Amino acid sequence: MGAVLAHIGIVxxxxxxxxxxxxxxxQFQRNTERNTTQISLIxxxxxTSFWALSIAxxxxxVPISNFAESIRNLAWLNFMFVLLRTGEGRDExxxxxxxxxxxxxxxxGQIVVDSFIPIFDGSPRLxxxxxxxxxxxxxIFAVGALVLIHNLYSISAAETRWGIRLPMASLxxxxxxxxxxxxxxxxTQQMPIELIVMRGPAIAxxxxxMALASVRNTNWNLKLSRSVAFRSLSLVAIxxxxxxxxxxxxxxxxxxxxxxxLAQISFLFGTSIAALLLLPSGKFRAWFKVKLAKNxxxxxxxxxxxxxxFTDTIGRPGADSAPFHERVVQAIADITDSPAGxxxxxxxxxxxxxxxxxxxxxxxxxxxxxxxxxxxxxxxTGHIVEFDALREDKNEQCDASAIPEWMINDPQxxxxxxxxxxxxxxxxxxxxxxxxxxxxxxxDLDMLRVVGRQVASYLAEAKSQESLSEAQRFDEFxxxxxxxxxxxxxxxxQLSLLARNAERHADNPEFRRDMIETLxxxxxxxxxxxxxxxxxxxxxxxxxxxxxxxxxxQSTIEKxxxxxxxxxxxxxxxxxxxxxxxxxxxxxxxxxxxVDASVDGQAVQLNARRRDLxxxxxxxxxxxxxxxxxxxxxxxxxFASSKEGGFGIGAYEARQLAVAMNxxxxxxxxEGVGSRFTLILPLAKxxxxxxIVDERAA
Numbered sequence: 001m002g003a004v005l006a007h008i009g010i011v012x013x014x015x016x017x018x019x020x021x022x023x024x025x026x027q028f029q030r031n032t033e034r035n036t037t038q039i040s041l042i043x044x045x046x047x048t049s050f051w052a053l054s055i056a057x058x059x060x061x062v063p064i065s066n067f068a069e070s071i072r073n074l075a076w077l078n079f080m081f082v083l084l085r086t087g088e089g090r091d092e093x094x095x096x097x098x099x100x101x102x103x104x105x106x107x108x109g110q111i112v113v114d115s116f117i118p119i120f121d122g123s124p125r126l127x128x129x130x131x132x133x134x135x136x137x138x139x140i141f142a143v144g145a146l147v148l149i150h151n152l153y154s155i156s157a158a159e160t161r162w163g164i165r166l167p168m169a170s171l172x173x174x175x176x177x178x179x180x181x182x183x184x185x186x187x188t189q190q191m192p193i194e195l196i197v198m199r200g201p202a203i204a205x206x207x208x209x210m211a212l213a214s215v216r217n218t219n220w221n222l223k224l225s226r227s228v229a230f231r232s233l234s235l236v237a238i239x240x241x242x243x244x245x246x247x248x249x250x251x252x253x254x255x256x257x258x259x260x261x262l263a264q265i266s267f268l269f270g271t272s273i274a275a276l277l278l279l280p281s282g283k284f285r286a287w288f289k290v291k292l293a294k295n296x297x298x299x300x301x302x303x304x305x306x307x308x309x310f311t312d313t314i315g316r317p318g319a320d321s322a323p324f325h326e327r328v329v330q331a332i333a334d335i336t337d338s339p340a341g342x343x344x345x346x347x348x349x350x351x352x353x354x355x356x357x358x359x360x361x362x363x364x365x366x367x368x369x370x371x372x373x374x375x376x377x378x379x380x381t382g383h384i385v386e387f388d389a390l391r392e393d394k395n396e397q398c399d400a401s402a403i404p405e406w407m408i409n410d411p412q413x414x415x416x417x418x419x420x421x422x423x424x425x426x427x428x429x430x431x432x433x434x435x436x437x438x439x440x441x442x443x444d445l446d447m448l449r450v451v452g453r454q455v456a457s458y459l460a461e462a463k464s465q466e467s468l469s470e471a472q473r474f475d476e477f478x479x480x481x482x483x484x485x486x487x488x489x490x491x492x493x494q495l496s497l498l499a500r501n502a503e504r505h506a507d508n509p510e511f512r513r514d515m516i517e518t519l520x521x522x523x524x525x526x527x528x529x530x531x532x533x534x535x536x537x538x539x540x541x542x543x544x545x546x547x548x549x550x551x552x553x554q555s556t557i558e559k560x561x562x563x564x565x566x567x568x569x570x571x572x573x574x575x576x577x578x579x580x581x582x583x584x585x586x587x588x589x590x591x592x593x594x595v596d597a598s599v600d601g602q603a604v605q606l607n608a609r610r611r612d613l614x615x616x617x618x619x620x621x622x623x624x625x626x627x628x629x630x631x632x633x634x635x636x637x638x639f640a641s642s643k644e645g646g647f648g649i650g651a652y653e654a655r656q657l658a659v660a661m662n663x664x665x666x667x668x669x670x671e672g673v674g675s676r677f678t679l680i681l682p683l684a685k686x687x688x689x690x691x692i693v694d695e696r697a698a
Contacts, residue, residue: 009055012201026211060199077148103145103148138182145171313327314331343355344427379424379425383418390403568605569605576681591604597624606618618678619677631667
C-alpha cells in the first residue's frame with residue numbers, strides 16, 4: 001500500500017511539474033511585450049513547477065521542497081499584490097497592504113525555521129519545536145492568503161471580475177488544500193500520508209484552469225470598484241472553518257485507527273463536492289444572503305452600494321445596453337433579488353398597458369391590464385402590494401377591487417411597486433417571486449418606496465423629453481412650412497404676372513418659348529418645395545464654390561424679364577465664392593419684393609460691382625420705400641411685413657442665406673423714393689490673388 005501511494009505521489013507531482021512548466025513556457029512565448037503583472041504570473045507558474053518537481057524527485061517536507069513551497073507562495077503573493085496595485089479606479093486601504101507585508105514576513109520566517117530543522121537533527125525536542133512552528137506558520141499563511149483572495153475578488157468591478165475569477169479560484173483551491181493539510185497535521189501531530197500524496201494530482205488539476213484564465217484575460221487588466229470596502233467576513237468564515245476542523249479532528253482522534261484516515265479523506269472530499277455544488281447555485285447564494293442579513297447585520301441593505309448599483313443600472317450608457325424601460329425594471333428587481341419583472345404604464349386613455357418586461361416572457365398581460373380602481377388606488381395610497389398576503393386575505397390595507405384578477409391568479413407575481421410622481425401614477429412594476437421565497441419587511445418597503453419615487457421621476461423626465469422632442473419636430477415643420485409658403489406665394493405672384501403678360505404677348509413666338517421655360521422652372525421649384533416639406537428630406541446646401549457672376553445674373557434676368565422689366569447699368573465680370581442655388585434664391589426674394597413694391601412701367605435695377613475683396617450685387621426699385629424705424633426693428637424679423645398680405649419671411653430668409661455663405665445683406669430705403677438691397681459676397685480665392693499681384697506691380 002505504501003509503495004502504491006508513493007508511486008501516485010511521484011507521478012502526480014511529476015504531472016503537475018510538467019503542466020506548470022508547459023504553461024510558463026506558453027505564457028513566455030505568447031506575450032512579447034509583457035507588463036509587470038504578466039512577468040509576475042510567469043515567475044509564479046515557473047516556481048510552482050519547480051516546487052512540484054522537487055517533491056517528485058526528493059520528497060515532501062525535505063529542505064529543498066520546503067524552500068520551493070515557500071518561494072512558490074511568495075511568488076503567488078507577489079502576483080496578487082501586483083494585480084492589486086496596477087488596478088484602476090480605487091485607492092486600497094493601508095490595512096490590506098499591511099496584510100501583504102505581514103504574510104511576506106511569515107514566509108521569510110518560515111524559510112528560516114525550515115532551515116533550522118536539519119541543524120537540530122540531533123535534538124528531537126528542538127526538531128519537534130521547529131516542525132511545530134513551521135506547521136503553524138504555514139497555517140497562518142494559508143488563512144491570510146485566503147483572506148487576500150476574498151478581498152481582491154470582492155473589490156474588483158463587476159465588468160472585470162470575470163477575468164480574475166478562475167485564477168482566484170485556482171489559488172483558493174491550492175491554499176484551501178494546504179490549510180486542510182496543515183490543520184490536520186497540527187491537530188493530529190501526525191503526517192497525513194494520503195493528503196500529502198494527493199497534493200500533486202490536486203495541483204495538476206489547477207493548471208488547466210490557469211491556462212483558461214490566461215486566455216480570458218490576456219493583459220491582466222483589473223478595474224477596482226469604489227463601492228466595495230475591505231471586509232472581515234472572510235476572517236470569520238475561515239475562523240469558523242478552523243473551529244469545525246478542531247472539533248472534527250478531536251472526534252477522529254477518539255475514533256482512532258484506520259477509520260481516522262478514511263474519515264479525514266472523506267471529510268475533505270465531501271466538503272469539496274459540497275462547495276462545488278452549492279457555491280455556483282443562485283438559489284443557495286440568495287438563501288445565504290437572506291440568512292446573513294437576518295442574523296448578522298442590523299440592516300438588510302448596504303444603502304450606499306445599493307444606490308450606486310441602482311444608478312449604474314438606470315444610467316448605463318452604450319449601444320449594447322438594454323432599453324431604458326427594461327433597465328428600470330431590472331434596477332428595482334435587483335434590490336429584492338427578484339429574477340424577473342414587468343413595467344405597466346398609463347396610456348392616453350388612462351389605462352395601464354404593458355410597457356416593458358425583463359426576464360419574464362411567460363407572464364400573460366391583457367391589453368387592459370387594470371380595473372377602474374387600479375390607477376386611483378395606487379395614486380392615492382402608494383401602497384406596495386404583497387400578493388401572497390393578498391391571496392391569504394391578510395393584506396387589510398389593499399383594496400381588492402383595485403387589483404386585476406390576472407395578477408392574483410399568476411403564482412409567480414410576488415409584489416407590485418407603484419411609481420408615483422407628484423401624486424400621479426407614472427407606472428407600476430410587478431416583481432416575480434425571488435429564488436428564496438420570503439415576506440417583505442419594513443426595510444424592504446421603505447427601500448422600494450424611495451426607489452419607486454426616484455424611478456417615477458426618471459419616467460416623468462423621459463416622457464417630458466419625448467414630448468419636448470415631438471414639439472421641436474412640430475416647430476421645425478412649422479418653420480419649414482413658413483419658408484415654403486413664402487416661396488409658394490412668390491411663385492404664385494410670378495405666374496400671375498406671366499398670365500397677365502401672356503394676354504398681350506401670346507402671339508409672339510419668342511415670348512411663348514420663354515414662357516415655357518419659365519413654367520418649367522416654376523414647376524421644378526414647386527417640386528423642390530414639396531421635397532423640402534418632406535420629413536425624410538436630408539439634403540444639405542452645397543458648400544460655396546467659385547462661380548461666374550455674369551452668367552449667374554444673366555440667368556436670373558432671363559427668368560424674370562417676362563414678369564417685370566429689369567435694367568442693368570453695370571455687371572463686372574467677377575468670380576465669387578458662393579452656392580448658386582442659394583444666390584438664386586436670395587435674388588429671387590429681393591427681385592420679387594422690388595417688383596411688388598413697384599408700379600407697372602417702373603423697372604427694377606440689378607447691378608453688380610467689385611467692392612474691395614467682395615462683390616456687391618444691388619437690387620433697387622423706385623417704389624413706396626420703408627421707414628428707418630421699420631428697417632431697424634422689423635425688416636429682418638420673421639412675420640413682419642410692410643406689404644398687405646405679406647408673409648414677412650423673404651428678407652429674413654435672404655439674410656440667413658447670405659450669412660451662411662460668409663456674406664451679408666445691406667439695405668437703404670426712403671419712404672416715397674424706393675429701396676436698394678445690396679448682397680455682399682466674397683470674391684473667389686483666384687480673384688483675391690490677382691488683386692494682390694496687381695497691387696504689388698503698381
